[in-house]
Amino acid sequence: MELDFERCYRAVDSRDQRFDGWFYTGVTSTGIYCRPSCPAMTPKRPNVRFFPSAAAAQGAGLRACRRCRPDAAPGSPLWDVRADVVGRAMRLIADGVVDRDGVPGLAARLGYTERHLHRMLRAELGAGPLALARAQRAQTARTLIETTGLGLAEVAFAAGFGSVRQFNETVREVYGTVPSQLRATRGSQPTPGGPGTITLRLAYRPPLHAAALLEFLADRALPGVEEVRDGTYRRGLRLPHGPAEVALTPTTGYVAATLRLADLRDLAPAVARCRRLFDLDADPEAADQTLAADPALARAVAAEPGIRLPRAVDGFEVALRAVIGQQISLRAATTTLTTLLSHLPTRGHPTVDPGDQEVPVTESAGPSRKPLDHQGRAGGTGRAGEVGGAGQVSGGLRGFPGAEEVLGLPDAAFGMPVARRETIRALARAVAAGEVDLDPGGDRAETVRRLTALPGIGPWTAGYLAMRALGDPDVLLPTDLAVRRGAATLGLPDSPTTLDTYADRWRPWRSYAVIRLWRAA
Numbered sequence: 445m446e447l448d449f450e451r452c453y454r455a456v457d458s459r460d461q462r463f464d465g466w467f468y469t470g471v472t473s474t475g476i477y478c479r480p481s482c483p484a485m486t487p488k489r490p491n492v493r494f495f496p497s498a499a500a501a502q503g504a505g506l507r508a509c510r511r512c513r514p515d516a517a518p519g520s521p522l523w524d525v526r527a528d529v530v531g532r533a534m535r536l537i538a539d540g541v542v543d544r545d546g547v548p549g550l551a552a553r554l555g556y557t558e559r560h561l562h563r564m565l566r567a568e569l570g571a572g573p574l575a576l577a578r579a580q581r582a583q584t585a586r587t588l589i590e591t592t593g594l595g596l597a598e599v600a601f602a603a604g605f606g607s608v609r610q611f612n613e614t615v616r617e618v619y620g621t622v623p624s625q626l627r628a629t630r631g632s633q634p635t636p637g638g639p640g641t642i643t644l645r646l647a648y649r650p651p652l653h654a655a656a657l658l659e660f661l662a663d664r665a666l667p668g669v670e671e672v673r674d675g676t677y678r679r680g681l682r683l684p685h686g687p688a689e690v691a692l693t694p695t696t697g698y699v700a701a702t703l704r705l706a707d708l709r710d711l712a713p714a715v716a717r718c719r720r721l722f723d724l725d726a727d728p729e730a731a732d733q734t735l736a737a738d739p740a741l742a743r744a745v746a747a748e749p750g751i752r753l754p755r756a757v758d759g760f761e762v763a764l765r766a767v768i769g770q771q772i773s774l775r776a777a778t779t780t781l782t783t784l785l786s787h788l789p790t791r792g793h794p795t796v797d798p799g800d801q802e803v804p805v806t807e808s809a810g811p812s813r814k815p816l817d818h819q820g821r822a823g824g825t826g827r828a829g830e831v832g833g834a835g836q837v838s839g840g841l842r843g844f845p846g847a848e849e850v851l852g853l854p855d856a857a858f859g860m861p862v863a864r865r866e867t868i869r870a871l872a873r874a875v876a877a878g879e880v881d882l883d884p885g886g887d888r889a890e891t892v893r894r895l896t897a898l899p900g901i902g903p904w905t906a907g908y909l910a911m912r913a914l915g916d917p918d919v920l921l922p923t924d925l926a927v928r929r930g931a932a933t934l935g936l937p938d939s940p941t942t943l944d945t946y947a948d949r950w951r952p953w954r955s956y957a958v959i960r961l962w963r964a965a
Contacts, residue, residue, distance in 0.1 A: 468480075472492075481512065499579040500570025516583065539712075584603040645700060651750030652752065668841065680843040744960050762882075785845070851872045934961070
């Protein structure tokens with residue numbers, strides 16, 4: 445990715461927060477890299493280099509600034525919305541695919557050779573997939589060090605490092621200090637929420653219209669899975685290593701997140717999915733600027749800046765909701781989904797004693813107590829919270845079932861016409877077999893093509909999934925009844941064909957226009 449020096453330097457000189465995550469500022473005279481908005485004195489031009497990623501800055505031998513915490517900046521909106529291979533790769537790396545499946549697994553998911561994938565990432569980001577995953581592990585480790593009472597060896601394996609030695613070396617290189625010093629800055633205060641709980645701040649680019657986000661989620665909340673109460677969204681998650689519960693509270697400058705994980709190795713995927721759900725890596729000013737240029741939308745944008753596109757923690761969940769919600773009201777769809785969930789078996793899971801939160805492992809004993817598997821990953825569980833029945837962390841909220849679980853449900857669980865029930869089963873079979881990829885790294889065009897090939901899934905459903913499950917920022921749903929009503933309310937054409945033509949002026953942010961039309965309706 446090309447970075448124009450003059451434009452980047454002006455952003456640094458003005459300490460413009462809008463560029464945080466877009467690029468990173470390396471200062472060769474001090475050996476550190478910063479956010480563009482770092483409050484420190486603006487470095488001299490000869491001492492400045494700009495990098496497209498934190499991993500590239502680390503690869504150049506620079507350490508993260510301890511003042512502005514560049515590793516905790518909002519993610520780049522470029523990789524959040526791009527549909528090409530590099531954008532898809534970045535979303536999968538953030539979801540922990542490299543830590544779980546290695547670079548071969550990442551390359552296989554994207555359909556490219558490891559060599560070609562490495563070449564593309566190096567050209568765009570200045571670092572290969574291993575370096576990008578390593579930078580993420582370092583941030584995960586810092587979060588665990590500063591927010592939990594885990595022993596440092598347990599932190600190392602929970603963050604995805606293959607050995608304590610690798611963990612120590614990485615933290616020293618990235619932060620310029622040893623792990624024990626990072627913990628010393630935290631002090632001896634008890635972890636908020638007790639054992640098994642992690643609290644952190646999720647940064648975003650302002651503005652953020654929190655009320656609209658919470659209203660959207662509250663209208664669709666499924667009892668037992670999610671709830672919105674007192675300005676906080678809570679839900680259960682189904683993560684790669686076990687269940688979790690999260691609570692997200694939007695506030696000025698960040699979203700306060702409280703996570704209870706059955707396995708601490710799921711911290712990075714949990715954070716990535718929460719960010720995705722709240723659309724925290726978006727560039728709201730770019731979308732608002734384009735939409736406000738239309739006089740019909742200008743007043744709505746001025747009244748409610750920072751409207752986000754609520755996305756998904758699980759693509760299959762949104763797909764199932766979309767199919768069930770075809771041609772019925774939100775209330776009816778929620779009732780049908782609740783009935784479906786009530787037929788899931790309540791399997792018992794072993795309970796983890798909170799006393800296991802701190803495992804008595806010394807740093808020197810770490811590798812022997814936590815053997816590595818054949819891919820060089822730690823075999824330890826990194827357990828954190830108590831695990832209850834039916835895939836939930838104790839607390840009452842459970843994750844949404846996967847495709848395999850839905851396939852096992854009897855006919856009685858589906859309170860809907862037979863044709864729609866069979867559509868759900870066909871969709872679940874395709875997802876379970878890997879024929880339809882609804883993960884953030886999925887190919888949008890190919891996924892839409894495969895979805896519409898399934899019986900009972902048409903352009904509206906496929907477009908809705910592209911918008912919410914795959915995060916496509918430029919989807920219009922011209923046949924959607926609420927979209928048409930919203931368009932009529934704002935004085936826009938409300939016939940599907942005419943509206944589709946008119947909406948070309950909203951590109952590439954038509955998905956955000958859909959959210960505003962829904963609100964107008």
